[in-house]
Each structure stands twice: as structure tokens, then as C-alpha cells.
Amino acid sequence: MVAGAAEIAVRSGALTGLTVLLISTVSPDELLVAATAALGAACAARAMRRAAGVRWRGARGAGRAVLLLPWAVLRGCGTLLAAAVRRPEDAVLRRTAVRQGADPGWAGIVLAASPDTCVLDMPHEDDPLLHTLDRRPGPVEKTVTDPGERR
The missing domain is CATH 1.20.5 (Single alpha-helices involved in coiled-coils or other helix-helix interfaces)
Incomplete structure (x- = not known):
């Protein structure tokens, strides 16, 4: 109640x-x-x-991801602007894994909030396929994904 x-x-x-x-x-x-x-x-x-039947679950890393979100958006805007000026040579497709204890629903939303990152697919609950304009993971991606599972 x-x-x-x-x-x-x-x-x-x-x-x-x-x-x-x-x-x-x-x-x-x-x-x-x-x-x-x-x-x-x-x-x-x-x-x-x-x-x-949706239950609240998996808030691990959510607070840190939300705090890093403004920086990720600013960084993403810079990367996107640079890509508009020149051809993005660092653009990659990357399959990652959501950290243990993080809900894929909110994780996908914060990953897609950066202008230089697009969540293309999430065929299973914990492995988003990302298109990014930078080979290096951004601050939010580092927070919500498992570093050992990036491919």
C-alpha cells in the first residue's frame, strides 16, 4: 500500500x-x-x-547512469557534429551485455539518449546491439554494460 x-x-x-x-x-x-x-x-x-504484470527490478547503476547522462549527451553532440563535418571513421556496430542487476528497459533508454549512440536491436533482454560514432564506449555505456562482454 x-x-x-x-x-x-x-x-x-x-x-x-x-x-x-x-x-x-x-x-x-x-x-x-x-x-x-x-x-x-x-x-x-x-x-x-x-x-x-511489470515489476520494478534491476536498478543497479541507474543513479550513476542518470548523473552521467548530461555529460554523455554533450559528448555525443560533439561527436555527432564532428561526424557531420568529416566522414566518421570510428563508427562501429557493437554488441554489449547489460550489467548484472540492471534492467534492460531503462538501460536501453539511457544508452539511446546520447546523440552518437543508437540502440539498433535488443533481441534478448540483456544484449543490446549499438551503432556508435566512436569506438570508445561513452560514460553511460561504461556504467550500464559489462566491460567484459563488449564485442
Whole structure:
């Protein structure tokens, strides 16, 4: 019960915050509407997650990956800009393995968030196929993948 209330509160808070960020000036009425809509959406999202049988799991490395994400995006933008100016000689296809204890769902999302990396396929739950413009793994890739499993 407490976990369910916490999940709804976090989802609702995130959705309300996003709505407030997207509105230039927020009146009390708009804030009330945003909070009410976010609460309804959070309840619906929780119900859908439970109906699908999805459970929270595998958060190992998630905090570090989220902290490194801004740096990975900036680095990826630089790599992408350099590739636009000259032909990328370092572009590679690389199959990796998600670290033990990390959920492939969020791992795939943070891997694809960098502009120089694209997750092409994840045929099994733990082995993403990446197309990168740099032979060296980026900071997020180093965090969420197993270094011994890069091929």
C-alpha cells in the first residue's frame, strides 16, 4: 500500500513538474488542473503497469547512469557534429551485455539518449546491439554494460 502510494506520488509529482515547466506563467487554476490531471495519469499508469504484470527490478547503476547522462549527451553532440563535418571513421556496430542487476528497459533508454549512440536491436533482454560514432564506449555505456562482454 505504501509502495503504491509512493509510486503514484512520484509519477504525479514528475508529471505536474513537467507541466509547470512547459507553461510560461502558472496561475493557481492551471496548477490545480495540472496536478489533478497528473494524479489521474499516475493512477492510470500504475494500474496499467500492474495489469501488464511489470515489476520494478534491476536498478543497479541507474543513479550513476542518470548523473552521467548530461555529460554523455554533450559528448555525443560533439561527436555527432564532428561526424557531420568529416566522414566518421570510428563508427562501429557493437554488441554489449547489460550489467548484472540492471534492467534492460531503462538501460536501453539511457544508452539511446546520447546523440552518437543508437540502440539498433535488443533481441534478448540483456544484449543490446549499438551503432556508435566512436569506438570508445561513452560514460553511460561504461556504467550500464559489462566491460567484459563488449564485442
